[in-house]
Amino acid sequence: MHDRPSPLLKMIHRLETRARLGEADRDALLGLPCSVRTLPAAAYLVRDGDVPENCGVLLSGFAYRHKITGEGARQIISIHMPTEFIDLQNAFLAVSDHNVQMLTAAEIVLIPRVAIRDLALSHPAIGRALWIDALIDAALFREWVVNVGRRDSRARISHLLCEFSLRLESHGLASSHRYELPMTQEQLADAVGLTPVHVNRVLKLLEQEGLISRDKRAIVIEDWQRMREAGDFNERYLHLEAA
Amino acid sequence: MHDRPSPLLKMIHRLETRARLGEADRDALLGLPCSVRTLPAAAYLVRDGDVPENCGVLLSGFAYRHKITGEGARQIISIHMPTEFIDLQNAFLAVSDHNVQMLTAAEIVLIPRVAIRDLALSHPAIGRALWIDALIDAALFREWVVNVGRRDSRARISHLLCEFSLRLESHGLASSHRYELPMTQEQLADAVGLTPVHVNRVLKLLEQEGLISRDKRAIVIEDWQRMREAGDFNERYLHLEAA
DNA sequence: CGATCCTTTGATATGTTTCAAGCTTAGTGG
DNA sequence: CCACTAAGCTTGAAACATATCAAAGGATCG
Numbered sequence: 001m002h003d004r005p006s007p008l009l010k011m012i013h014r015l016e017t018r019a020r021l022g023e024a025d026r027d028a029l030l031g032l033p034c035s036v037r038t039l040p041a042a043a044y045l046v047r048d049g050d051v052p053e054n055c056g057v058l059l060s061g062f063a064y065r066h067k068i069t070g071e072g073a074r075q076i077i078s079i080h081m082p083t084e085f086i087d088l089q090n091a092f093l094a095v096s097d098h099n100v101q102m103l104t105a106a107e108i109v110l111i112p113r114v115a116i117r118d119l120a121l122s123h124p125a126i127g128r129a130l131w132i133d134a135l136i137d138a139a140l141f142r143e144w145v146v147n148v149g150r151r152d153s154r155a156r157i158s159h160l161l162c163e164f165s166l167r168l169e170s171h172g173l174a175s176s177h178r179y180e181l182p183m184t185q186e187q188l189a190d191a192v193g194l195t196p197v198h199v200n201r202v203l204k205l206l207e208q209e210g211l212i213s214r215d216k217r218a219i220v221i222e223d224w225q226r227m228r229e230a231g232d233f234n235e236r237y238l239h240l241e242a243a
Numbered sequence: 244m245h246d247r248p249s250p251l252l253k254m255i256h257r258l259e260t261r262a263r264l265g266e267a268d269r270d271a272l273l274g275l276p277c278s279v280r281t282l283p284a285a286a287y288l289v290r291d292g293d294v295p296e297n298c299g300v301l302l303s304g305f306a307y308r309h310k311i312t313g314e315g316a317r318q319i320i321s322i323h324m325p326t327e328f329i330d331l332q333n334a335f336l337a338v339s340d341h342n343v344q345m346l347t348a349a350e351i352v353l354i355p356r357v358a359i360r361d362l363a364l365s366h367p368a369i370g371r372a373l374w375i376d377a378l379i380d381a382a383l384f385r386e387w388v389v390n391v392g393r394r395d396s397r398a399r400i401s402h403l404l405c406e407f408s409l410r411l412e413s414h415g416l417a418s419s420h421r422y423e424l425p426m427t428q429e430q431l432a433d434a435v436g437l438t439p440v441h442v443n444r445v446l447k448l449l450e451q452e453g454l455i456s457r458d459k460r461a462i463v464i465e466d467w468q469r470m471r472e473a474g475d476f477n478e479r480y481l482h483l484e485a486a
Numbered sequence: 487c488g489a490t491c492c493t494t495t496g497a498t499a500t501g502t503t504t505c506a507a508g509c510t511t512a513g514t515g516g
Numbered sequence: 517c518c519a520c521t522a523a524g525c526t527t528g529a530a531a532c533a534t535a536t537c538a539a540a541g542g543a544t545c546g
Contacts, residue, residue: 049479067389069398070475075389089378092371097382097480121371124364128335131363134377135332139340141384146310146318149391149436153502155312184524193392195503200526216511232313236292237340396534427492438535443494459543 006030007109011057014083018129018242025125032119034111039102046087046100054110056086061106062182066190067098076191078140079103079164079183081171088134091117104182136239143237148193151232156192157202158231161212165221166235177221206230249273250352254300257326261372261485268368275362277354282345289330289343297353299329304349305425309433310341318391319434321383322346322407322426324414331377334360347425379482386480391436394475399435400445401474404455408464409478420464449473 006012012029015021021029036059039045046052048067056063063080065087077098080086087100091113120127140163147159164181168174181188185203186196194202206212211227213220221227228234249255255272258264264272279302282288289295291310299306306323308330320341323329330343334356363370383406390402407424411417424431428446429439437445449455454470456463464470471477 065385067385069389069393070472071393073393075393077385077388089381092374092378093382093482093485095479095482095484097482098385117371120374121367127364127370128360131335131374131377134374134381135335138332138377138381138384139336141381141388142308142310142320142341145320145384145387145391146312148388150312150314150316150318186524196525197504197527198502201502204526229313236338239336239338239340241338242336428494429492439493440495440536441534444534447494 006034007036007059007107008032008034008057010059011083011085011109015126015129015133018132019125021125021129025123028119028123029126032111032115034109036107036109038107039105041102041104041106043102044099045102045108046090046096046098048096048099050096051094052087052090052096053113055088055090055113055116056100056108056110058082058084058086059107059109062103063100063106063108064103064183064187064191065098065100074190075193076187077144078137079191081167081173083171085130085133085137088116088130088137091120103187132239132242136242139237139239153192153194153198153202154205154230155232156194157188157199158206158211158227159233160188160192160231161206161219161221162227162231162233162235163238165219166238166240170238170240177224177227179219181217181219183217249277250279250302250350251275251277251300253302254326254328254352258369258372258376261375262368264368264372268366271362271366272369275354275358277352279350279352281350282348284345284347284349286345287342288345288351289333289339289341291339291342293339294337295330295333295339296356298331298333298356298359299343299351299353301325301327301329302350302352305346306343306349306351307346307426307430307434308341308343317433318436319430320387321380322434324410324416326414328373328376328380331359331373331380334363346430375482375485379485382480382482396435396437396441396445397448397473398475399437400431400442401449401454401470402476403431403435403474404449404462404464405470405474405476405478406481408462409481409483413481413483420467420470422462424460424462426460 045056058080060082063086064076065078066074066076068074120130147156165177165179168179185199189196189199207214211223211230213222251272288299301323303325306329307319308321309317309319311317363373390399408420408422411422428442432439432442450457454466454473456465
């Protein structure tokens with residue numbers, strides 16, 4: 001008999017940076033019932049109003065959450081990278097209040113919501129790690145409210161690009177403020193509450209100012225200090241030290 | 244010897260609507276070390292960058308959370324009513340990423356963060372109730388991102404007025420869509436990402452349209468159905484059934 | 487009863503959207 | 517391997533929603 005390595009290994013590793021896990025905690029996590037699913041870009045995992053049976057962990061690729069207004073406008077609410085829980089709230093809330101969709105082709109691990117919930121409640125160290133995860137999630141939402149509510153277009157976009165850079169680096173997926181932005185300008189627009197046309201103009205402007213350079217969707221932040229200022233960016237809300 | 248009734252009674256009662264608590268859970272909550280503090284309107288409880296020792300529960304009055312941008316603009320992020328936790332995230336995250344300020348004079352109960360944290364991790368039923376609380380908090384942030392990102396001024400303000408109405412009613416603090424809005428138009432503006440001048444004009448408009456009526460800060464939503472439409476309001480995100 | 491804070495109103499300025507069209511790139515089938 | 521197509525990006529001109537500036541009018545509270 002021979003165990004395949006759990007698809008959750010990397011996620012567990014990330015949780016260990018949040019709270020020290022014991023042997024029993026690790027075993028419990030490894031024992032979680034789960035199934036891996038491969039989804040193409042743009043596939044929905046959860047829809048607004050669904051009553052999901054699972055929580056998803058992103059293994060590879062990028063995902064995003066969004067809502068559609070009555071007018072048909074879309075607002076992207078968060079962007080997720082590998083090893084992150086995409087919809088932890090399903091563990092405790094019955095009905096989903098937003099959509100979860102793939103930004104790129106992606107693999108996700110599905111874990112029954114009750115399994116996650118029971119683990120969070122029965123294993124203090126795991127509970128703690130999940131709490132931190134969920135609370136950082138909420139901290140990002142708060143910052144996005146500010147971004148979209150009180151910053152002009154240049155700052156909004158700069159802020160998002162800064163956030164993306166630091167988050168990717170903290171996941172070990174980029175360095176030197178250089179990365180591949182996995183979204184179209186239309187999606188970018190929906191993340192910052194602007195039109196795609198205007199996003200295009202602002203990106204061009206940032207490039208002219210020498211703050212960034214672009215090649216297709218590859219972004220290089222050429223001057224991190226000035227970019228931080230342009231985006232009114234302060235990484236405190238990312239709570240990177242909690243990781 | 245004679246115990247004074249715990250100031251936390253109402254909050255505990257609210258938690259019981261989230262998860263069934265046993266005798267031991269209730270005792271643990273009642274045994275929580277805590278102190279009551281009375282704060283005047285506009286007093287700060289926590290400031291961005293603080294490392295708070297406590298979590299606050301609102302006993303009476305209203306509080307709000309906000310952030311200030313580098314340009315000096317303020318964005319209000321949430322508004323809190325009696326029995327709610329104002330800053331649960333302090334239990335698990337060391338440094339605060341936003342300000343918590345009183346909207347009106349208020350009484351708050353301070354509970355040491357470690358006490359809350361240990362309780363959340365050691366008592367599954369309490370943990371569950373707190374999880375639901377925190378996740379609903381996050382659900383409101385998400386809706387606010389949408390509100391501020393993708394709705395025009397009329398819808399934004401209508402949405403906020405609808406949210407306020409339902410939340411107050413669910414707390415037993417209002418009925419018939421009639422309530423006292425505990426904020427100035429400037430604060431309203433900071434909650435929806437507009438200027439106070441424009442908020443004023445939109446309120447006037449909503450009044451002319453017969454959707455609301457006002458007297459000082461007393462609001463009556465005269466036509467709930469049309470107001471819901473105007474605000475593109477769907478209460479799903481409030482997860483009222485979880486209560 | 488004066489002073490301060492809030493609300494209301496008008497005129498003008500501006501950032502962003504909307505509309506429309508051309509351009510580039512990547513993918514697909516002949 | 518080329519031609520075709522669809523998707524995304526870029527650009528310009530005009531329209532519009534909201535901001536800004538400025539000042540007057542209420543309300544509230546020592």
